[in-house]
Amino acid sequence: MPLVTTKRTGLVDQVIAQMRELVSSGEWPLGQRIPPEAELVTALGVGRNTVREAVRALSHAGLLEVRQGDGTFVRATSEISGAVGRLCGTELRRILEVRRALEVESARLAALARTDTDVAELATLLDDRDAALEAREGERVADTDTRFHLRLVEAAYNPVLLELYRGISEAVQSSVATMFDAEAPFGDHVSHRDLLEAVRAGDPVRAASEAGGFLEEFLTHLGTAGQD
Structure with a gap:
């Protein structure tokens, strides 16, 4: 035709x-x-x-x-976020796998490209996130944790990577909220201090490992929980 x-x-x-x-x-x-x-x-x-x-x-x-x-x-x-929603729906595992792919590379690049301003702002966001966690303010934890990860992607100085990550921001925040759910608070022991220190030290290998480590652990946690 x-x-x-x-x-x-x-x-x-x-x-x-x-x-x-x-x-x-x-x-x-x-x-x-x-x-x-x-x-x-x-x-x-x-x-x-x-x-x-x-x-x-x-x-x-x-x-x-x-x-x-x-x-x-x-x-x-955004259209990217809409596409993620259609492809992943509410399936947390798929969202986490996409997060891992983007955040690991972002952490690696951020360790090489970050500025003193980037590190200072990341530290402030992490302080806010940890304060919210201590206060058991779930919505604030999800918001500050999501902002920390977005700021880390910004510190990678790759506009394509940043645009892709912004496109999945709603799905990322949803996955963060699940981590810190009151009934299954996996996120209580998730600390990003080592990730921040690796970025501060300019160590791309360690930064990538730290960025992927907690997501890999949560994926394993999901698999174990699904067998219960």
């Missing part, structure tokens, strides 16, 4: 771009319902068909999820 030229109106593309920005900026928070169709039509000054086509496109991209009778919800903040 021969391909034919498709026609898209510039108006639909503009609405898609605006809605994507509302999602990626956090104006429409992850997991929350977006305004109803009638409200979007009024706010954007376009027809219902335009709004519906934009929502459909962003749903196919994985950013939005249409729930019949309940509304449309933000599913991911």
Whole structure:
């Protein structure tokens, strides 16, 4: 079957771009319902068909999820994150395996490229994370731990690696929260001090080993728990 030229109106593309920005900026928070169709039509000054086509496109991209009778919800903040969600779903093992692949290389590169500012900011984030852990503030632990790992990836100074990691940030935070779950607090004994010291010392081999070690241990923990 021969391909034919498709026609898209510039108006639909503009609405898609605006809605994507509302999602990626956090104006429409992850997991929350977006305004109803009638409200979007009024706010954007376009027809219902335009709004519906934009929502459909962003749903196919994985950013939005249409729930019949309940509304449309933000599913991911980027196409990469949406793709991870489709591929991994809620399967923690797959998420952890992706994390391990990206974080091990990031730690190795960070040990070679980090600056004094990077190390200082990583240390501050780790202090915040450990304080939250001691206070048993689960949500704060997940947030600060996720920010520590993202900052470590930033210290690798590889923009492609950083963009990929940002794309899985929601899945990473979900996996962190599972580690520190009150019913199975595997994360209680997970310390990133040795990882930080390896990066500070400029030791790429040790940094990579430390970055992969706790994730490998948690994968083993999951396998053992699944046999109970």
